[in-house]
Amino acid sequence: MESVMVILVGILVTVATYLILSRNLIRVILGTALLSHAVHLLILTMGSLKKGNVPLLSDSDGPYTDALPQALILTAIVISFAVTAFVLVLTFRTYGTNKTDDLQKLRGNADE
Amino acid sequence: MSNLLIAPMIIPIMTAVVLVFLRDNVRVQRIITLITMGGVTLISLFLLVEVQQNGIMRLDFSGWLPPFGILFVGDQLALLLVTVASIVTAACCIYAFSTIGEAHEKMFFYSFVLMLIAGVNGSFLTGDIFNLFVCFEVMLLASYVLVALGGGKRQLRESLKYVLINVVASWMFLVALAYLYGAIGTLNMAHISSRVMEAGQDPVLTTISLVFLIVFSLKAGLLLFFWLPGSYSVPPTSVAALFAALLTKVGMYALIRTFTLMFPLQQDITHTILAVMAVLTLIAGMAGAMGGRDIKTIATYNVIIGVGFIMLGVAIANEQAMMGVVYYLMHDMVAKALLFLCIGMMMYLTGETVVKNMSGLIRNYPLFGWLYFLGLCALVGIPPLSGFVGKVLIGQGAITGGHYVLLAIGFASSVVVLYSLLRIFLASFFGETIIVLEDEVPIRKGMMGSLLVLAACVIFLGLGANYMMPFVEAAAAVLVDPSIYIDAVLPQGND
Numbered sequence: 001m002e003s004v005m006v007i008l009v010g011i012l013v014t015v016a017t018y019l020i021l022s023r024n025l026i027r028v029i030l031g032t033a034l035l036s037h038a039v040h041l042l043i044l045t046m047g048s049l050k051k052g053n054v055p056l057l058s059d060s061d062g063p064y065t066d067a068l069p070q071a072l073i074l075t076a077i078v079i080s081f082a083v084t085a086f087v088l089v090l091t092f093r094t095y096g097t098n099k100t101d102d103l104q105k106l107r108g109n110a111d112e
Numbered sequence: 113m114s115n116l117l118i119a120p121m122i123i124p125i126m127t128a129v130v131l132v133f134l135r136d137n138v139r140v141q142r143i144i145t146l147i148t149m150g151g152v153t154l155i156s157l158f159l160l161v162e163v164q165q166n167g168i169m170r171l172d173f174s175g176w177l178p179p180f181g182i183l184f185v186g187d188q189l190a191l192l193l194v195t196v197a198s199i200v201t202a203a204c205c206i207y208a209f210s211t212i213g214e215a216h217e218k219m220f221f222y223s224f225v226l227m228l229i230a231g232v233n234g235s236f237l238t239g240d241i242f243n244l245f246v247c248f249e250v251m252l253l254a255s256y257v258l259v260a261l262g263g264g265k266r267q268l269r270e271s272l273k274y275v276l277i278n279v280v281a282s283w284m285f286l287v288a289l290a291y292l293y294g295a296i297g298t299l300n301m302a303h304i305s306s307r308v309m310e311a312g313q314d315p316v317l318t319t320i321s322l323v324f325l326i327v328f329s330l331k332a333g334l335l336l337f338f339w340l341p342g343s344y345s346v347p348p349t350s351v352a353a354l355f356a357a358l359l360t361k362v363g364m365y366a367l368i369r370t371f372t373l374m375f376p377l378q379q380d381i382t383h384t385i386l387a388v389m390a391v392l393t394l395i396a397g398m399a400g401a402m403g404g405r406d407i408k409t410i411a412t413y414n415v416i417i418g419v420g421f422i423m424l425g426v427a428i429a430n431e432q433a434m435m436g437v438v439y440y441l442m443h444d445m446v447a448k449a450l451l452f453l454c455i456g457m458m459m460y461l462t463g464e465t466v467v468k469n470m471s472g473l474i475r476n477y478p479l480f481g482w483l484y485f486l487g488l489c490a491l492v493g494i495p496p497l498s499g500f501v502g503k504v505l506i507g508q509g510a511i512t513g514g515h516y517v518l519l520a521i522g523f524a525s526s527v528v529v530l531y532s533l534l535r536i537f538l539a540s541f542f543g544e545t546i547i548v549l550e551d552e553v554p555i556r557k558g559m560m561g562s563l564l565v566l567a568a569c570v571i572f573l574g575l576g577a578n579y580m581m582p583f584v585e586a587a588a589a590v591l592v593d594p595s596i597y598i599d600a601v602l603p604q605g606n607d
Contacts, residue, residue: 046290
């Protein structure tokens with residue numbers, strides 16, 4: 001199961017890398033969103049996917065599932081959500097002032 | 113008692129929230145910001161003295177004992193940096209009061225500055241590596257906003273690049289965390305350290321440490337600094353000074369913790385790579401500083417030289433070098449802020465950024481001219497100012513460790529710093545006066561005040577080295593011998 005998950009993570013990272021390297025800003029942002037999904041899966045996999053009971057002493061007497069990766073992922077999801085929202089607004093403003101969403105045209109002048 | 117350890121992070125966050133509701137009341141906002149930063153400075157000074165007397169302090173959130181809960185650890189290194197960071201932020205805020213303009217102030221400028229310092233202080237104090245990631249993100253989100261605030265064409269363009277590069281860097285941070293958790297099963301920094309000590313640092317762990325190296329190098333501007341000159345040159349002066357003083361230092365702090373506390377065992381590999389990266393950073397920084405024509409470029413490449421020099425000390429990694437690193441970190445925060453504020457002031461006064469187009473400023477603004485000269489001397493490392501102590505200690509460390517090449521390159525960088533900054537001084541401050549008395553833009557009290565605060569810190573760090581030394585020695589002792597840190601954090605017999 002772990003190896004299947006890691007391959008899936010690999011595919012997600014590949015797609016995300018492809019998107020990030022493109023010239024269109026929206027695709028770049030989609031790429032970063034995909035990247036964050038990939039790493040969340042990676043954290044889950046690294047905490048090992050073994051089956052176990054809920055980690056509550058009153059409900060069962062083990063073996064328990066490691067709950068920590070879920071907590072980490074939850075935190076990471078919130079952060080990546082906030083950052084993505086911010087980047088989208090920033091892109092919108094950049095598009096408004098610079099009149100382009102092509103990264104090639106956003107490079108800046110040679111004298112700067 | 114140890115509850116106070118959270119104060120440097122929680123007080124700015126709470127104040128930032130309060131300031132949101134005082135949007136239209138700019139005056140009140142300024143007063144509250146200043147009081148907050150002053151308060152945080154005093155609290156961190158108090159904590160520093162307390163830790164020096166009673167040993168490393170820790171705060172377990174909601175009573176979960178380490179290694180199970182998240183915790184803050186206050187050792188001398190963290191608290192020294194928190195104290196200096198708070199002072200620098202206060203100074204930059206004072207500068208902002210008279211320069212940033214009402215448009216910024218009404219768009220929650222001070223709230224974001226406070227959020228930034230909360231993230232910075234949290235990163236210094238945390239004892240859990242995932243919490244370090246969270247504090248990094250708090251700091252970065254605030255910095256994204258501060259870079260973009262104002263919304264000029266060029267500013268938005270550069271801030272977009274800054275945000276994207278940091279999003280990718282944060283992603284790599286998470287990847288490294290995932291592998292680390294998979295390999296070692298804990299995220300408490302002291303616990304990681306003790307497990308690495310017990311089991312040895314096998315190739316997998318060394319590889320993970322190298323992923324961390326890439327992540328933190330991106331944040332610190334060590335070799336991977338291609339994003340830095342662009343994004344540090346677009347925001348307003350007070351923001352640029354804050355960034356130059358704080359953001360790269362947080363990355364360096366994380367690097368120091370990674371390679372002294374968590375993964376110190378394979379120094380042949382990790383520290384050699386660190387040394388090579390530091391040398392390349394120094395060379396690139398030197399080239400940029402010598403070749404730059406406008407003052408902003410020269411100043412940003414001086415930041416990169418500073419990063420390279422400090423990482424030389426980290427790569428040498430004996431006790432003297434570590435003392436030098438701690439001292440130079442503090443010095444670099446203060447002196448870089450001073451340099452950036454001076455540069456910003458020159459642009460404010462003349463409206464120019466190219467060195468050649470300015471001249472004779474010292475006749476119009478004598479005090480400002482000499483303050484710039486003071487900052488220059490401190491950055492070059494002329495005794496008795498602050499840079500001297502750090503440079504001597506790192507130099508001594510290099511000689512003791514037999515790293516003569518690193519020594520030569522490190523001190524060559526000082527000469528380049530001298531050349532690049534003295535060129536600005538000679539061309540822009542001396543020479544024919546271009547500003548006639550009637551056109552003189554007056555320097556406001558707040559601007560001068562912030563420069564004076566920073567200059568006083570530079571002088572104190574130099575002349576008061578005797579007072580600082582016990583703290584610096586204790587901080588370096590923890591870096592050289594991680595077991596001090598582990599013993600203070602992990603309760604005995606709980607592993």
